[in-house]
Amino acid sequence: MRTKTLVGPLLAALLLTSCSGAEPGTIAQAKGTVNIDIHAWVGYEAQAAVLAYLLKNELGYKVNTRPVKEDQSWRDFQSGKVDVIVESWGHNDLKKEFIEDKKVALSAGLTGNKGVIGWYVPEWMAKKYPDITDYRNLNKYASLFRTDKTGNAGQVLDGDPTFVTNDEALVKNLGLNYKVVYSGSEAALIKAAQNATRNRTPLLMYFYEPQWLFTKVRLVKVALPAYAVGCDADPAKVACDYPPYLLDKIVSRRFAETGGPAYELVRNFTWTNDDQNTVASSMINDKLTAEAAAKRWVAENKIVWKDWIPR
Incomplete structure (x- = not known):
């Protein structure tokens, strides 16, 4: 009788699993929320879109984005309104204030972009x-x-x-x-x-x-x-050319300490100028939404991003 009572639920579960139609890599249960600020250039938006897509579809996080000026993003690390700046160009003054002095943010490593x-x-x-x-x-x-x-x-x-x-x-x-x-x-x-x-x-x-x-x-x-x-x-x-920039990701200290797999994904993220330009071009020239452009790139470049996903 015990065996018989288990067959129904097990069979139902198997049928639900096999017939759900869920795409591989899609996570059903949300693990938390990641707040990513969007700065005013399309390459940044392209990078944010890919990270957001992977956070949602590979790790099961909810992602909130908001368009905001660069300097405001840095100030909002202190208030907790932002977790991630996906691409930072230098800003040594802001790094000194918010990373070294106030200690509310830190670098999560290079993006790979030059x-x-x-x-x-x-x-x-x-x-x-x-x-x-x-x-x-x-x-x-x-x-x-x-x-x-x-x-x-x-x-x-x-x-x-x-x-x-x-x-x-x-x-x-x-x-x-x-x-x-x-x-x-x-x-x-x-x-x-x-x-x-x-x-x-x-x-x-x-x-x-x-x-x-x-x-x-x-x-x-x-x-x-x-x-x-x-x-x-x-x-x-200043009377000289601009320096070469090795672009990096900036995160709140709180996110680095409590973000778990989401922080690990952001930290692991690294790609090339060509990768970013591909997504940005899809958005501008092919008229795709940022999410659709990210989805296209993710589908075509698993060999690039698979090692970003925490194990």
């Missing part, structure tokens, strides 16, 4: 004016870059003013007849680069890699004075 910031012109300009990519020759071309916002000076087009930038100091300290104008967003920079290439209009712009746009539009980097360790120590006196 970051480059600099000044760029469309390729057609570099071909037409071969010496324009040397900063020492920019003043003789300043008239090409004049706009109604700069008067007799040339324009250096920047993005969001909260992005890492030394451009105002560079213009002043290198004696350049230019004015920095903030477009307000990455999207505005991308549109400016596309228009300048398509319409052959002059453009000198702040930009960065990794960035999917380089697969679609040809830009040439302007050679600024070579970077040397310490040349940017005083923000007001």
Whole structure:
């Protein structure tokens, strides 16, 4: 009789398991919530989307995201509103304040991305004016870059003013007849680069890699004075190029101590510029949502992410 009473529940359980239709890797029970902030460039959003997808579908976490300025994210480590910044570009001042002094955050390791910031012109300009990519020759071309916002000076087009930038100091300290104008967003920079290439209009712009746009539009980097360790120590006196950036992930100390497998996944995450550009391009050029782009990349790149998953 005991055997008979077990058959029904066991059979029912087996039938439910075999007929549920759940996808492999999908976790039914949520383990907790991870709060990821979204910063204002598509590469960041691409990286956050992949992490969120894996947290939800491989580990069973709920993920909350919110768009917010970079400096606000750092302040919110202290209040507990954010667990993860998925890509940090330098910000040594913020690291000193919140990691070293207040001890409310810490680095969760490198993302694998190699970051480059600099000044760029469309390729057609570099071909037409071969010496324009040397900063020492920019003043003789300043008239090409004049706009109604700069008067007799040339324009250096920047993005969001909260992005890492030394451009105002560079213009002043290198004696350049230019004015920095903030477009307000990455999207505005991308549109400016596309228009300048398509319409052959002059453009000198702040930009960065990794960035999917380089697969679609040809830009040439302007050679600024070579970077040397310490040349940017005083923000007001910067007269050198941007350093190479090894981008890292920043997490709250509380998340590092209590996040369990979620923290381990974030810590283990590492990919390449090409990986990030692939997801970002799917979002922009293929018009996929961030989640759909992440799902596509995850489906095609298990060999990359399988070792990120805690065992």
